[in-house]
Amino acid sequence: MTSAFDRRLHPVRPDLASSSYQGRVQAQRFVDGNPMRVCRDMLDLRPQPNPEAGIDTQALFGETFTVFETTVEGWAFGQLGTDGYVGWVSDEGLTSWAQPTHRVRALRSYRYPPADLRFPPLGLVSMGSLVTVTGTTTTRDLEYALLDDGSAMVAKHLVPLDHVEADWVRVAEEFLGTPYLWAGRSSLGLDCSALVQMAAQAGGLAVLRDSDMQATDAGDLLEDWQLASLERGDLVFWKGHVAIVQGENRILHANGHTMTVASEPLDAAVVRIAANEYGKITVCRRL
Incomplete structure (x- = not known):
């Protein structure tokens, strides 16, 4: 019964399925997902919990990843909130969920430890990454967005979640x-x-x-x-x-x-x- 579902889009396996599929599929157990967010610049998503397995796609910084199972080896099975992609990621790349407020609009942008471009950056995040802005500050006439994890980004590289490009x-x-x-x-x-x-x-x-x-x-x-x-x-x-x-x-x-x-x-x-x-x-x- 689970074979009818594309494994890339449905958290459904013979031994485990999301609770939302109860009554539609057969599985040994149904679980409620735990929403987490990606805390790495990029996080590889694989079809199996194996570092040698090919990569299906990548999750970006700040995106929601709903976890249905974790293993003692450090893998998390879940579903990416942005496009519904299902697979396995390293659970070291996940942290507690928070509601994002902004999206990265620049092709890529650095996260800094304090709001100062002269400090070595913490990471380089891509367009499409999500962040939670808690405030702003200005250093040498450059405005920075302060993020909930204590880091800072150049504010003009971000747009509100509802921002839409005309072209x-x-x-x-x-x-x-x-x-x-x-x-x-x-x-x-x-x-x-x-x-x-x-x-x-x-x-x-x-x-x-x-x-x-x-x-x-x-x-x-x-x-x-x-x-x-x-x-x-x-x-x-x-x-x-x-x-x-x-x-x-x-x-x-x-x-x-x-x-x-x-x-x-x-x-x-x-x-x-x-x-x-x-x-x-x-x-x-x-x-």
Whole structure:
């Protein structure tokens, strides 16, 4: 009965399931989750509690991770609040939950021990990370946001949680040159679907994590698309890949060909990808 649920999106196993699934699945036990938050700059999420297992995605600083089980080896099984992704993380990367107030808008920004850029930073957090601001202070004419964990960040690098960018594709364009990283989900390295997800989030659009999920769920399906009819912000999918339309005959994507976030002509990319990578375009969608 549990096999019908995608293990990436449903905290359901034969031996354990979230209490919210009681009556819908069979499991040895049902548990209430304990909401925690990520306290590392990035936290790898894996399909098994094994450091040698591949990485599915990454959780960002301050994001909620609801824990359903912990092991004596230091692993936590749970679900990421931002996009519902399920898996295992190191429990050393989690701390008690607090309501976030702001989101990191800069590509990346440092957290400082006091509110002073001359001090060695505590960490480097990516766009999309969440923080709880308790106050502000100014040091040498630069305003800092004071966080609930005692650290401080440059205030102009943050936006309120309800802030929405008018052009989410412009946010994606800020990632140009960022290294490609399979399963990466930060401005230090990310994959094709993470680029879509993170930029869309800045535009107030909730998008699932993996490209196959996006291909069936993101926005609206374009039934009779032609390359020439695609508009800025449309998504072009291949089996295992996604790109963002920038404008007429131009796409932006994190890709293994350049190993970066790159912009290139759509028609040339279609030919190359069909010949060497993912085959033909499978679907196009509009956010």
